[in-house]
Amino acid sequence: MKTKILLAILTTILFFDTTKIMGQQEKSENTPDKLVIVWTSDDPYLAERMVLMYAHAAKTAGWFKEVTVVIWGPSAKMVAENLKIQEKLKAMQKDRVEIQACIACATAYEVVDELKNLNFEVKGMGKPLSDYLKSGAKVITF
Known part of the structure; x- marks a missing residue:
């Protein structure tokens, strides 16, 4: 249930064009083109169907020039134990x-x-995360 709610919220955010609301038609030259995903969940379904899928697509489709996934908290243990997730991360x-x-x-x-x-x-990762935030990188968490 929690995963479904998170996916619904993120889907809404991703597909709702906030740039028109804010009066911006295109990304300006000064807009950071870096996405940082802080991944804390140990839910393998959330990992496969949201975190890794979106991060990989964001890079390969060119939505962001730079994409970083930060394994933090319980996701560290899950990654170390889950071969399928490891394969996806290696492909990324x-x-x-x-x-x-x-x-x-x-x-x-x-x-x-x-x-x-x-x-x-x-x-x-405390300082690097702080630096990402200060630089204006787009930082999202799961």
Whole structure:
């Protein structure tokens, strides 16, 4: 139920053209072209049908020039244990989606080595997230 509600909300947000309401017809030259998805959910269905699907499409379809997925909290453990999710993340990396993971979370779930072995950048994420927010990057969470 919670997943369905989240998907409905996001679908509405994604397809509702807020630029016309705000009086902007096109993306200006100064608009950041970076999407950062902070992924905290350990729900594999949400991961497959929302987080990873949207992040991958945002990059491959050119909706954003740069796309970063940040594995944070319970998603770290799920990624370390779920081969299907790992395959999707590897495919995304091949298409230049950047995959990062929070070292504190990975340590808490005892999955640092697993995430590093997947070639994900595992590091402290507090400062990088703050920098993304300050830079004007589009940051969404799931």
